[in-house]
Amino acid sequence: MKLGRVGELGAERPIAEVEGVNYDLSSVCTDIDGEFFAANGIDAVRTAITAGTLPTIDVAGLRVGAPVARPHALWCIGMNYAAHAAESGSAPPTVPIVFFKTPNTVVGPFDPIQIPPGSEKTDWEVELAVVIGRQASYLSGPDEAASYIAGYTVSNDVSERHYQLEISGGQWSKGKCCATFNPMGPWLVPADELDPSDLRLRSWVNGEARQNSSTADLIFNVPYLIWHLSQFAVLEPGDVINTGTPEGVALSGRFDYLRSGDVVEVAIEGIGRGRQMCQGSSEG
Template sequence: MKLMRLGAPGKEIPAVRTGDDTVYGLSDLTSDIDGAFLAAEGIDRIREALASDSLPVLDTEGLRVGAPIARPGKIVCIGLNYSDHAEETGAAVPARPVVFMKDPATVVGAYDQVLIPRGSGRTDWEVELAVVIGRQARYLASPEDTASVIAGYAISNDVSEREFQLDFSPQWDLGKSCETFNPLGPWLVTADEVTDPQALGLRLSVNGEPRQDGNTKNMIFDVAYVVWYLSQYMVLNPGDVINTGTPAGVALGLPDAPYLRPGDRVELSIDGLGRQSQTFAQA
């Protein structure tokens, strides 16, 4: 199943897209797809409603595609999680996951406009596999225990302003938390439909020119390890999002450093998770 939220910002309606591409409305089950719905066995309730043929078909023509999860409690990010990305940025391969946080208010839809901040000269792109938590996770015993707490997966663009991130502070938050800096979606693919999260191709292009072409098999710390590791230091709650890192090909690591400018169009895809496309504009 692919969970979606459709409509104008702040007025999205919950929906589910099935394997035959039919979209059904979920308003009879929930007012939104959020942490509370996931915690209340929401995905199982959708399956039951689909099996009983009790959901209305939704006319999606003209509807904006919003982020598939509303109001994540937190966005936890893993930096330098692909060896080729660490190499291109001149960073050492980390012995432990590099963890930082991103403002949840950065989340926008997969096709929404992204704003280049005022004073920015180094706005960058990062295609990433996002993990959405479906059940509370605290002090998980091992990485093998993580499957039961993952609701699903989505595409994330961890947009970054490198000068703000690297030059203005010893922490990365300034360059990661600018408005619109986390397009997410277009949908949340439930975990049962992702056979192996460590075998997914990730791609990103800018104005039609390929920039990133990686695979999650090359993560330094895989999804299960990342979720387990984070649970040792923080409580992961339903609706929380984890950005798991980006492969090589970001502007920061390219010789000509072709940072984003107003009018640039960025397109992203991950195997089985759909596609994103954003036009960048000046804030």
């Protein structure tokens, strides 16, 4: 089973896909958000599908929204793949590097990326995103983290490197929070249906391969990150954690930064693939 949302921005409808059939979840929930996860919404959806009470929906031609609505917080982990740290000119971190993106950066997986006015260093970053299913605070250890995960999706942690590194004042979020800077989806896969320990992550720009790695190369794995963050903050249902990106970004110096008209694609096996056209700030 995969969960998603379709429809125009601000009017998305929750759906579930099972073996190629899409079901309308409007009778089960109003949206896929923190309230949905806190109320064990995934179990309710499974029960309704098993009972055969859900109508199907034809999603052809419908806009695909982010699979999670209105996250309370969007946590991000920096340089969590050793090779990416190296291409950034840094040693691998000994503790997780944490920064934030504002929740309003989240858009659908096929929505355009808006290049900020005057930007010359807009970059792509495919990442495994973890969605929190219930409130987590001061967990006793990584082994406790699994029961707090609702599911997994795909994030493109779009970054403006000049803002992030050269005029940041030491805080990366300046380069992370521009409008449309977190395309997400298309699907959310429930935690008990996907093993996040060795998933292939890939990205392309204009059809040319850029990133090709595995979550097996994470420095800090998913359970460790949830435990670690819970020592410093209360994680809420619907919160999203971007777990870091592998090597192969423009910051490496091997590739050009994004320009208007470029097409970015990001994919993670078992979850899905997104495609975003880059636009100048005055376009569309």
